[in-house]
Amino acid sequence: MFETATIKPTERGLLYRRGSYAGVLLPGTKRLNRLRRETAVACRVDEPFLPPDGPLAVYLQDARLAEQLEVVEVGDGEYAAHRIDGRFERLLLPGLHAFWKAGGQHGFQRIDTREPDVSAALEPELADRIGPYASTLEVESGERGFLFYDHELQRELGPGRYRFWRGPVKASIQKVDLRRQQLELHGQEMMTADKVTLRLNFVSTYRVSDPRRTLEIRSLSEHLHASLQLILRDIVAARTLDRLLAARDEAASEALERLRAVGAASGVEFLGTGIKDVILPGEMRDILNTVLLAEKKAQANLITRREETASTRSLLNTAKLMEDNETLYRLKEMEMLERLVERMDRITLDAGSPVLEQLARLAGGAGRR
Structure with missing residues (x-):
């Protein structure tokens, strides 16, 4: 007719009679009446109180049970930090929560989630x-x-x-x-002041100096790219092809100054710029190559003429020296004789005429043979 149930010191019990909650059981040995279909459920005091059936509010109507519990209600838009004996245990979501007082000193810190941090x-x-x-x-x-x-x-x-x-x-x-970044323009078609269409590769480096100001721009990279396009079109359109090719650094410096003005209004500091490539159409490249070849040929002809003039002047100076210096004249004879000997097996000279004249005739005859 009776049976016993033991509730440990680390537990609290729930008494059920014919399946319905009938009261709380404290630690100790309890007698259960089988005729009344009494049963007991043990709950650990170091765990949240979660009724096995029915809502928590119904159980809290029992004053004796409510005395054993620490109850907190968390509202919508709130969390609660649950601490036991000063140590964080868990985060409680909106709703009704209960914990056994015997499990320790409970504390609850309400958190307003409308403050997201x-x-x-x-x-x-x-x-x-x-x-x-x-x-x-x-x-x-x-x-x-x-x-x-x-x-x-x-x-x-x-x-x-x-x-x-x-x-x-x-x-x-x-x-x-905030790191250094590159802004590049690839293959952009532009027209010079003398109506030559070319493609330009341009590069610049920049960094964000005022990050808050950049928030006012929807897409900073697109904004800077479009600004660079417009600036380069103006610079190229104001120069002839020859001037652009001869003074790339000048064009790059002007672009840098104008980019810095744009960057100051956008929270960006431009650090440097440069023209990487100037790409010309095929016909224009052929024309420039022809002009360059003609210029190099003219320079080569000029150098040849200078060398010929220098050589003639040297011969004239030598002739003048030989005319005024008998010894030099004789040395010249010996030099010519040496050359003739290299080309002939035997040489016969006549004492009645100058040696150089005879050598000259011999040289001429040898050339004819």
Whole structure:
């Protein structure tokens, strides 16, 4: 007719009679009447109180049970940080929650999720324990972040990791890269002042100097690219092809000055520019190659004429010296004789005429033979 149920000191019991809750059981041995179909359910005091059937509010109508429990109600748009003996235990979602008082000293910190910043409510070391209830956003080194709540700017953020509650207010971060970047223009067709169509490859380097100002521009890269196109068209259109090819640095310097004016209004500082390539149409390249070839031929002819003039002048100076110097004349005779000997087996000279004249006749005869 009776059976016993033992409730440990680390437990509390729930008495059921004919399947309905009938009261709370404290630690000890209890007699259960089988005729009344009494049963007992043991609950650990270090775990939340979760009724096996029915809503929690019905059980709390029992005053004796309510005395054994620490009850907290978390409203909509709220979380609650549950601490036991000062240590963080869990995060409570909206709803009614109950915990056994015997399980320790309970504390509850209410968190308004309309303030999305997790760090405003919890210590940083607890951030990894809030699981799916918060989102994590990061700002990398070399970047600047701007925090928005429901698309409304709140503040500027430095590099780091930030967590925000998943609640009624959506948090987002817009990042701006502060590192040096390149702005390039490839194969852009332009026309010079003398109506020559060419393609230009241009490169420039820049960095963001005022990140907040760049937020006013929908797409910074597109804005800078379009500005560079317009500036280069103006610069090329104001120059002839010859001037552009002869003074690339001048065109690049002018482009840099004008880009800096555009960058100052956009929160960007341009550091340098340069023309990488000037690509001409095939016909224009052929014309330039022809002109270049003609110029080189003219230079070669001029050098040849200069050498011939120098050679003639040298011969004239030599003749004058030989006319005035008998010894030099004789040396010249010996030099010519040496050359003739290299070409002939035997030479016969007549003492009645000058040696040079005879050698000249011999040289001429040898050439005819």
